[in-house]
Structures are given as structure tokens and as C-alpha cells.
Amino acid sequence: MQITLKLLIFVIALMRAGATPLSAETFTERVESCLACHGAKGESEIPEVPSLGGQPAPYVLIQLYLFREKQRAVDIMNEVTAKFTDDDLRVFSDYVATLPPPRPSSDGADDARLQSGRALITQQRCNSCHGLDLAGKESIPRIAAQREDYLIKSMREYKSNARPGYDPAMASVMAPIDDAQITDLAYAVARFR
């Protein structure tokens, strides 16, 4: 029986693949790529990329699941999670929850905007779900000291329904809030301490 060269190459390739599986990357190597965008110390330095530090593991697990299932549409995150197993979802979310929370933004606080944002937080009862310290809990995200640009982006997306979320709560919360109020809210939340 004659084995064609093509088949031989194919078999050798298969054996090689078996010896060094494509998934040989360690967890540390995989998580490094996440932290290159999201910040190694829980705090993102890239515009519109959220800080992940201090996010409750159950919230992160739900969001990674939504990304994998393309129910939250963000190209880069849909790609990154496309091949995630259920175990990956758990391991990555448990890891994210161990990163230290971001520090509040400290650049030039404008008192009038801070006051306006804080008043809105109270009026709209953001604390009733996100907690008095806005640190979130279980499936509710931490928002305290999140990047201001990302806060604005996410609130606009809840309002327009571009981001439906796993729970429609945020769409109803945002319905009566206009864009100027969104920017004041983000201003105060990013500086919340």
C-alpha cells in the first residue's frame, strides 16, 4: 500500500498537534493579553476600555457569557471569548475579581458638576442596586471610579438599547435621563470615593 506524500504530511501534522496542543498556552499567558488592554493593576489606561478591578465575579461571569454568545456585541470581546469553555468563563471571572479596584479620577474636580452628578445618583437611586459605595455586589457591577468615557458610553448604550444587558433594569433607569445628565453622572461616578 502506498501512502501519498500529502497524507504522510497530514499524519505528521496531526501527531505534532497531539504532542503540543494548540491550547498549550498557560492561564498566565492567556490572562496577560486581557491585562494588556484592561490594565495589569485592575485599572485601564485605554480610552473606552473598562477597568476590571474589583468587579464581582458573578457579574464578570455573566458578561463573559454574553460576549461568548454574542448577546453583548463588542467585536474584540466576542472574538476573545469565542472559544471559551464554561470552565474558562469561571476561571477568568474568578481571576478578574481578585484585581484591585481602580482609584477615583482625580483631575480637576468641577464642584458644580460633582454636585449635579451626586444629586442625580441620589434622585435616581443608583445606590439601591449598585450599593452605597457603588462597589456592586454579586451580579451588579462596581461603577465607582470606573473610567469616565466608558461610563458615558455604557449609559448611552443602555438608553438606546444598543446594550440590552442581562436585565432590562438599566434601560428603564436611563429612560428619563438626558445626555447632559449622563455626562454629569459619569463625572461624579468616576470621581466617587
Ligand code: HEC
Ligand atoms: C484589544 C483589547 C481587549 C482585550 C485583549 C480584551 N478586552 Fe475585554 N474589553 C475590551 C473593551 C473595548 C471592552 C468594553 C466594550 C464596551 O464598550 O462595552 C471590554 C469589556 C470587557 C468586560 C466587561 C466589563 C464590564 O464592566 O462590563 C470584561 C469582563 C472583559 N472585557 C474581560 C476580558 C478578558 C477576561 C479578556 C482576556 C481573555 C479581555 N477582556 C481581553 C477590550 C479588550
Ligand code: HEC
Ligand atoms: C434596579 C437596579 C439598578 C439601578 C437602580 C441602577 N442600576 Fe446600573 N446596572 C444594573 C444592572 C443589573 C447592571 C448590569 C446590566 C448588564 O449590562 O448586564 C447595571 C450596569 C450599569 C453600568 C455598566 C457597568 C459596566 O461595568 O459595564 C453602569 C455605568 C450603571 N449601571 C450605572 C448606573 C447609574 C449611574 C445608576 C443611577 C442613575 C444606575 N446604574 C442605577 C442595575 C441597576
